[in-house]
Amino acid sequence: MMPATSLADWLRSKSDDELAALLAARRDLATPPPATSMVLATRAGSAGSTARALEDLDTFTLAVLDALLLTDADTEAVPADAVAALLGADPAPALDRLRARAIAWGDDDALRVVPVVRDLLGPFPAGLGASVPELAGADLESIGEDERAVLHTLAAGPPIGRTRDANSTMTLAEATTPIQRLLARGLLVRRDDGTVELPRELGIALRGGRSCSPGALAEPELPTTPPQPSTVDTAGAGEAMEFLRQTEALLALWSAEPPPVLKAGGLGVRELRRLARELEVDDRRAALLVELAAGAGLVADSQTTTPEWVPTTLTDSWLASAPGQRWLTIAQTWLDLPRLPGLAGQRDAKDRVMAPLSEELRRPLAPVARRRVLDALADLPPGVGVRDTEDLVAVLAWRAPRRGGRLRDETVRQTIAEAAVLGVTALGAVTTATRALLADDRGGALASMVDAMPKPIDHILVQADLTVIAPGPMEPELATDVKAVADLESAGHATVYRVTEDSVRRALDAGRTADELHELFRTRSATGVPQSLSYLIDDVARRHGRLRGGAAASFLRCDDEVLLAEVLGGPVAAEYELRRIAPTVAVSPLPLAEVLDGLRAAGFAPAAEGPDGRVLDLRPSGRRIPARARATRRAATEPPVDPEQVTAVLAHLRAGDRAATSRKGAEVRLPGGGGGSDTAATMALLARASREQREVWIGYVDSHGTATQRVITPAHVGGGVLMSTDDQRYPLHRITSAALVED
Structure with a gap:
């Protein structure tokens, strides 16, 4: 069989399964359905589509692509052996990936790549300069160490360097600097008065005869920790509980004193630092807290004359939920958040500080990048984590060096840091709940987190200094009672409260009686109730009301x-x-x-009284605004390819190819499609083709107004519809011309 000389010819020779795999790998090629293989090839060779296809390629595959460009495979066919010689490795697996994406095509003895790749990969494939064939085999033994250092620096890429010595022309005897001596020897090429370039042949020689270093061809190792699933889940649950506590504190603070919205949108630096100080966290965590609170719809811009960030009505239902359900809401929000909270506080291209909740932090592809990091961790066995974040950064950079732009590595670091404080990961590993969440099993994620969270305790420890210690998360009813009568002193896995005269009076103001407070501490304290606490309650109650x-x-x-x-x-x-x-x-x-x-x-010490004489609690419950409708959650990953749609696209493509290569007989043309004086002739021609089971060439205008030609075999004509033998329907009013295909 003759080798394919064009991408269109090569695509036309592929099987349906191979074309279906191409359309699955590069979905943009199928929209709208290409009329012929020529259209498909043109689309596959466009800059935008090819750039998207390159984002999924790993470093080894891109090194093979660089080697193809070094051998000029974008202008002429080259053998795979030439690529292997440059790489010093077998390029077959990478070539298969490139062919599967229609970036390269042809057999191993005649490989080509789409020309636009050279523009996309830049002027220096593999970081090597322009070819100077006469320098092949040049003697580098006689040069000095300072000259060799310059050559090795340029050989590492890029091959050009800026220097003031480029504008001088000297003999070797006159040269005084390494650059001048290298120019005099002809080992560097002068590009302009301020730039020199290392020729390709020398760069390859300095790399040991290869276009890239052997280490770049293999994925970096990812050092991991021993498996410890239960420990990971417990540690993750502990972090999740702390983050939920801080979110509750944020909502309480903003209920009482909502911060203003900046004129340009977002939260001001002063308000962020104030929040961080109140919550005793750093600015980075404070920014994450406000971003997720807003992302979950718990706070929103009041959109009033003087706009403020105010908790919404969703806050009350979220606070009333169990801890596991609250975590699920926050974790799902983070996974789907089209923003990068870690950018808060950094400066944008105009050197302006990016504020939390501002538009500058919006990144629509953030959910995809986030899941990519977590999926890499989820690929490890349960309980196994990475030892160092930088190891994971290196692995993901090798797997897709062109994905993510300038924030590629920083996004990985931010994701790992945020996942740890949310309890999504712990000890460098994803938790069992996170594995379920990544699989879109919300029920399983909730159940796993509930199992891992500390069980609520039903007791407290009252100390002689009037401090109350909760050695774990309290039952909701107990927590409400303790918060009513004591002030929070320090939070953590063991929370410390303090009972004071003001806190007791606050409980009495809320309608509790002295007997109820005595009963609370008598029945709930695992230690004896100090006499000083009883005296304090009785003394405040005696004066209260x-x-x-x-x-x-x-x-x-x-x-x-x-x-x-x-x-x-x-x-x-x-x-x-x-x-x-x-x-x-x-x-x-x-x-x-x-x-x-x-x-x-x-x-x-007055008390408020209602119409029935009972004590009232007049403390404000905090401001609330109506919750706004949240956007429907969109999957961060693309849905599976619909086989029926792919089949329809391939049928459309094959029919167009047959039409482009078939010889047609006398043509019946219908101006405007359907109707007119030629309708009877068209019907007769189609009926004849149906009876004789002959192929017919038709011109057709689809529902989008796109005119195409295709070859079909009519199975039935009637009711205003032409039905083909492959079960495709063609309304007669959309057919513009028809002709029998001649043998």
């Missing part, structure tokens, strides 16, 4: 007339316009919350 307030705008009532007289005799009465209306009742035109705050500041 003796003074009662209600809304008139507001009123105060007190059974102790002396105490009420003390209030009315102090400066607080004038400040809040209090006046007595009965021996035990005073009123104010100001809101009750303001009056009570003023009385507390003056040293009194």
Whole structure:
């Protein structure tokens, strides 16, 4: 068989299975369906499509492609042996990958590559300069060490260097610098007054006769840790619990004091640092917290006259969820987040600081890059992790050096760091929950995380210094009770709270009684309740509520007339316009919350009272805005190729090829398609072809208005439709011409 001389000829000779594999590897080639192999070849050789195809190639395959360019396979056919000689390795596996993507074509004795590859890979394939054939076998033994150092630097690539010595022409005897001596020897080529170039032959010689170093042809090793699945899951769950606690704290802070939105969008540096200080984290983690809170819809721009970042109504349902479900929401948000939180604080191309929640952090391909990193870890056995992030960076850079642009390696580092603080990974390995999440098994991910998280405890440890220690995550009811009566002092795997006079009064203000507080510590403390705590509760309760307030705008009532007289005799009465209306009742035109705050500041301990006389909690619950509709989650990976669609594209392609190479007889042309005086002749021709099972050449306009030609065998004509033997339907009104195919 004659070797294919063009990409179109080579594609035309491929089997349906081989073409289907090509369309699966390069999906853009099938949209819209190519009319002929010539159209497919033209599309496959375009710059944009080829650039996308190159992104999936590893370093070895790109080295083979460089070797093909060095042998000028973009202009003439070259043998595979020439490529192997340059590489010093068998190029067969890489050549198969290049052929499968239609970047190269032809048999091993006549290989070609699409010409646009030279433009895409740059002017120096494999980092080697232009060819100077007369330098092949040049003697490099006589040059000095300083000259050899220059040559080795340029041989490593790129082969050009900027120098002031390039504008001088000297003999070897006159030359004083290494560059001047190399130019005089003819071992460097002057490109212009400030640039020199190392010829290709010398570069290959300095590389040991190869176009690239042997180490670049093999994937770097990835040192791993011993398997420890249970330890990884436990460590990941611990990090997840800490991140959830910090997210809760963020929502509480922004409920009370929402930060402003910058005019250009995003969160200001001052507000970010304030948040980091309040949460006791660094700026990088604070940025990740706010990005994921916004990504999950828990906070949003209020879009008011003075916009602020305010928690949404989704916050309450998220806080009410179990820890495992909360983690699942945050982890899924991170996986699908089309942004790079790690860029916050860095400077953009205009030297401006990129703010969290701003448009500068948007990167639509971030989810794909994130999953690529996690998939590499998930390919390791369960519980096995990488020893060093830089090892994984090197491996992924080798597997796809052209993917990711200038942020390629930094994105890997950011992903590993963020995954660790989220509990997605631990000890360099993905957790069991993450493996399920990557497989889109949300139920399995939730169950695995719940199993790994510490079981909620039902007790606390009360110390003599009035600190309360929770040696793990508390049951929801216990956590609510403890937070009501004690202030958080330090967080972590063991959380420390402190009971103070203010915290006890806060619990009483919320409607709890002294007996309920005594019962809480008596039944829930695994240690004895110190007497000082009991005294504190009783002392605050004895004074609490003796003074009662209600809304008139507001009123105060007190059974102790002396105490009420003390209030009315102090400066607080004038400040809040209090006046007595009965021996035990005073009123104010100001809101009750303001009056009570003023009385507390003056040293009194009032309580708010409802219409039924019960104590009310007037503390604000925090601002909320309506949650906005979130975009439907899009898969970060492309869906599987639909075999039926591929079959239809191939049928379209084959029919176009047959039409392009068939000889047609007398043609019946229908101006505008369908109708007109030639309809009867067309129907007669198609009916004859159907009876005699002969191929017919038709001109056809598809639903997109694209005109094509194809050869088909009619099976049935009727009802305004032509049905072919391969079950394709062609509405007669879209057929513009028809002719029998001649033998």
